[in-house]
Amino acid sequence: MAGIDTPAVELRAEPWSAGRTARAIVRFVMRVISIVLLVAAWEILARSGTVTPFVLPSLSSVLARIWNDLIAGDLLINAGLTLYRALVGFLIAAVGGIAIGMAMSRSRLANWFFDPIISVGFPMPKIAFLPIVILWLGLYDVSKISMIVVDAIFPVVAATLIGIQGVERELIWSARNMGAQNRELLWQIILPAALPQIMTGLQVALPIALIVAVVTEMLMGGYGLGGAMITASGFADSRGVFAGIVEIAFVGYCLVKAMSMLRRRLLIWHQEAQDPTTA
């Protein structure tokens, strides 16, 4: 069949039947088959001896390594530290970004000052400033978190601005008509109406926060998932490196999923029919 397929939506609530179970099984198999194939290919390739274990350690040995880290407690410490840095940075960026976006939309002075900074700063690779931040703030959490904030704040500000600008005039007029004060207008009308855009901005900012957390840890060493990976690669311990990838990917996946669940929860009143683009 050629054509653009629309996702099949099952609207009929069929009673339980063998056919339905079979179809559910088929769908499940289809969903996991590529992952199973990938995992199998990894394991077979690694065991076949075509590549050295240094280039590609077998998945089972990597999983064993992760398990050992988990038992020893290293994994929890490292993952906890990485998450702590990423999330603290993300929260500061979220609150600060929404505040700056709100200020820009309401005050001409704030807009004059921040607009060029945002438009120039957003597309810049801010990670290049990391050595300067280290120079100023040292090698500890302060500089890691500051770097995360600097990187994650721009999408939030931009999204907040777009969201607030996109609020329908009629909504504001009718609220004013009904006697809403400025403060009420902001908290009860403008912010909720801009929330979908703001959430999109946060959904962009969260993976950035994690990327930057990992990079700063790699550069500064020490504890954390990124630091553990760099230590492992320094000892030519490729099992540790691959374990790090799996762990970081897992953390990233959970965070992104949690964020899109939060979006669904917060925007349950909103008519956005489908998921945000990246799920």
Place this chain on the structure above:
Amino acid sequence: MIAALIRYSPLLLLALLWEAAARLHLVSSLALPPLSDVAAAWFEMMRSGELIANGASSMWRAGAGLFLSIIIGAVLGIVMAWWRPVNILLSPLVEIFYPMPKSALIPVTVIWLGFGDGSKILLIFLGCMLPVTLGAFNGARSSDQALVWSARSMGANKLRMLWDVVVPSAMPELLNGIRTALALSFILLVSSELIVSRQGFGYLIGFLGANGSYEAMFAVVLTVAFLGFVADRIYLLIMRRALQWRE
């Protein structure tokens, strides 16, 4: 011109503050060398060719990685939207790998391809491909059914339809995906060069910082930031031009 000057006056103000703070010794000149010294260091590095040589190797890495990711990512996304089996097979993988913090791949690409250009190109390719794929996929999937049907009824064959209907309607989202990839390529380039490299902007930044020549380090950092900004602006111009037919 005047309007631009007024618009960007806060940046000038910040630059003046920088210069004043450093000149008046409000902050240590180690922590913040005066902007004029940074400019002097920049000209010196341009003259000696240091900046250009390192910049060229960085740009080659970013360009090659980005080029591969755009070509392969776009084809993959459109194919995924066009043939359902491919979509079923690949979308779980995309879903798993898309949220992965791409910087985690830095040590692995080094294990596979060493310290040189290859590992950076591979990293940028892998890191930038999925945003492009997703843009192409979302764009192609949203192409107007009516257009597809009318093209079919006018007797367009599959490939023709793909090229004339699906690809153009995927364009806006695809181009947005590429913009994300462009920004990501700079981030990945600089971080991988900072971490492991013997050449390139990131290497230069780390090297100068370690030697305490902070004016030069600031100069390189500002150069990279400026290049990232300029690349985005040029891309925006191209993107608007490419989407003009939609008006």
